[in-house]
Amino acid sequence: xxxxxxxxxxxxSDNDALRARMAYLMEQAERNHTIMCRHQAFDLEIVGAxxxxxxxxxxxxxxxxxxxxxxxxxxxxxxxxxxHTVMDKLGVDFSAFPQLVFVxxxxxxxxxxxxxxxxxxxxxxxxxxxxxxxxxAMFPQPPAGLQSVALVPLIRNKRIIGSLNLGSLDPTRFTPxxxxxxxxxxxxxxxxxxxxxxxxxxxxxIGLTDSLTGVYNRRYIDRRLLExxxxxxxxxxxxSCLYIDLDHFKAVNDTFGHPGxxxxxxxxxxxxxxxxxxxxxxxRFGGEEFVVLLIDADLESATIVAQRIRASIADAPFHxxxxxxxxxxxxxxxxxxxxxxxxxxxxxxxxxxxxKADSALYQAKxxxxxxxxxxxx
Numbered sequence: 593x594x595x596x597x598x599x600x601x602x603x604x605s606d607n608d609a610l611r612a613r614m615a616y617l618m619e620q621a622e623r624n625h626t627i628m629c630r631h632q633a634f635d636l637e638i639v640g641a642x643x644x645x646x647x648x649x650x651x652x653x654x655x656x657x658x659x660x661x662x663x664x665x666x667x668x669x670x671x672x673x674x675x676h677t678v679m680d681k682l683g684v685d686f687s688a689f690p691q692l693v694f695v696x697x698x699x700x701x702x703x704x705x706x707x708x709x710x711x712x713x714x715x716x717x718x719x720x721x722x723x724x725x726x727x728x729a730m731f732p733q734p735p736a737g738l739q740s741v742a743l744v745p746l747i748r749n750k751r752i753i754g755s756l757n758l759g760s761l762d763p764t765r766f767t768p769x770x771x772x773x774x775x776x777x778x779x780x781x782x783x784x785x786x787x788x789x790x791x792x793x794x795x796x797x798i799g800l801t802d803s804l805t806g807v808y809n810r811r812y813i814d815r816r817l818l819e820x821x822x823x824x825x826x827x828x829x830x831x832s833c834l835y836i837d838l839d840h841f842k843a844v845n846d847t848f849g850h851p852g853x854x855x856x857x858x859x860x861x862x863x864x865x866x867x868x869x870x871x872x873x874x875x876r877f878g879g880e881e882f883v884v885l886l887i888d889a890d891l892e893s894a895t896i897v898a899q900r901i902r903a904s905i906a907d908a909p910f911h912x913x914x915x916x917x918x919x920x921x922x923x924x925x926x927x928x929x930x931x932x933x934x935x936x937x938x939x940x941x942x943x944x945x946x947x948k949a950d951s952a953l954y955q956a957k958x959x960x961x962x963x964x965x966x967x968x969x
Contacts, residue, residue, distance in 0.1 A: 634658055635778075638785045645684050647789045651756075651782065652691050662735050663759040665691040668786070669698045669752060675790060678797045690733055698752040700729055703745050717744040717775060719766040722759065730757040739763040744775050746783035756782055802876040804854055805861035813875035813883050817942045820887060821929065831887060832894030835925040835949035836864065836901065838880035839961040844920075848912060855912050856920060863904045867897060883946065891928040891966060898924045898964040906962055921962035925952030928967070 634654050641647035648666060655664045670676055676694050679686075686692065695701065703715050722731075722738045730743060742758040756779050760766060800812035808816075817831075824831050838844075838860060845853040857880065864882060865874050873885040884901075886894050902924055909917040927948035929941065948967040956965040 635781055638782065641785060641789060644679055644682075644789050644793050645689075647785055648689055648692055652689065659758070660760075661758050662738065662761050663691070663731065663757075665693060665731055665757040665759075666754060667693045667695055667701060667730055667757065668754040669696075669701075670694045671696050674794075678794055682793060682797055693729065693732060695729065695754075701745070701752065701755045702726070702743065703752060703755070715745070717742050717772045717779075719743075719768050719770055719772070721763065727757075730755065731759060734759065735761070737761045740766040742766040742772075742775060744772075744779040746779055746786065748783050748787050753783060753787065805858050805876050807861045807865065807882070808873060808875040810875060810877045810883075813873060813877070813885065814942070816873050817885060817945070818938050820885060821938050821941055824888075824929070829888040830890050830928055830930045831885065831945070832889045832891065832926065832928040833945050833949040834884040834886065834894065834898050834901070835927075835946070835953040836882040836884065836922050837924075837953055837957070839921045839923055839957075841880040844918065848914070848916065848918075852912050852914065852916070856910055856918075859910055860905060860920065860922070864901050867900045867904060883949070889928070890930065891926065894926050894928055895964060895966055898926050902962065902964055923953055923956035923961045924964045925949045925954070925956055926964060926966045927952060 634650075637650050637654065638647055641650055651666060652664055655661065668675060673694070676686075702718065719742045720740065722734070722741045724734070727734075727741055727743075731738065731741070738759050738761060740760050740763050744756040744758065745752050746754040746756055756775075758766070758775070800808055800815075802809045817833075820831055838856070841853065841856070844856055857876075861874065861876065861882065864884065868874060868884065868886075871887045873887075875883050875885075877883050884897075886897060889897070902922055906919070906921040910920050911917055925948075927945055929945045952965045952967045956963050959965065
């Protein structure tokens with residue numbers, strides 16, 4: 593109620609103040625609703641991410657925009673570098689994600705157990721001014737003028753799997769007095785999505801890998817070859833295929849048993865891999881057969897690589913865990929795809945390339961083994 597005796601001017605002033613206050617509250621409500629809708633859309637987008645690069649790409653692309661941040665980084669705890677290794681093998685281009693950091697132990701992130709929780713439970717988010725000497729690991733490429741940061745633990749099953757790191761040029765954006773319920777909720781969703789995507793990528797990698805030798809399996813090579821042929825058609829480079837078979841491998845199994853044969857297969861795979869570039873692909877096609885895809889390599893270059901592989905295996909005896917030493921050799925067929933016959937389906941072109949390398953391998957076997965033969969076609 594207004595005080596009795598208030599003048600019309602005072603009443604008008606009070607009404608204007610009330611209207612201004614209501615307008616401000618309405619504006620804030622609309623702004624908060626817009627922010628909430630954006631974050632709900634962000635949640636749906638990351639939940640729907642089907643791959644590791646899609647998920648982290650969405651986080652780095654969308655979160656700074658919807659939350660008005662100047663930098664967002666992500667630290668993942670990866671003690672044995674398993675995550676980094678598998679993602680690299682699945683083709684993730686880490687140079688596209690400079691905001692992604694891998695650390696060997698969660699202690700690097702600076703979180704400590706909270707007294708209000710179990711001793712193994714991590715603390716609340718850490719908010720405060722940006723200190724370069726303290727936060728360098730979390731912000732390897734900070735923007736000029738970074739003032740305040742929030743380090744938010746990513747928690748699954750009371751274990752820290754990483755941290756979501758938020759930064760602002762506004763020194764008042766993140767202070768210890770700020771409530772953290774909202775960013776904790778966001779971090780919990782991101783943690784769930786990260787765990788699910790990483791688990792799925794690990795299963796994908798296992799499904800594309802030979803369990804004995806650790807190299808790729810036939811399924812992966814078949815898929816990779818189709819991708820590379822399509823890429824080579826667009827970028828006009830050549831692809832070569834090496835078909836490799838161990839000579840007299842049955843005699844190895846007969847003499848040293850399957851454990852000895854397994855040791856030989858693992859060592860053969862290691863020696864082949866040592867002669868390849870990161871861009872190349874090695875797969876075990878089953879038994880004692882291996883296939884190599886050489887990217888951007890003509891027939892001459894591929895033959896040189898094949899000769900190096902043959903020599904690396906034949907020139908040094910294999911040492912078994914039993915103490916036995918034995919000579920091993922391989923025969924290799926080489927074929928190159930340089931005329932893509934663009935009117936033909938990629939699947940048929942891929943099958944033809946492998947078939948030519950296989951035919952050349954057969955000729956190497958017929959010629960006496962321990963040699964390299966190139967396709968004459």
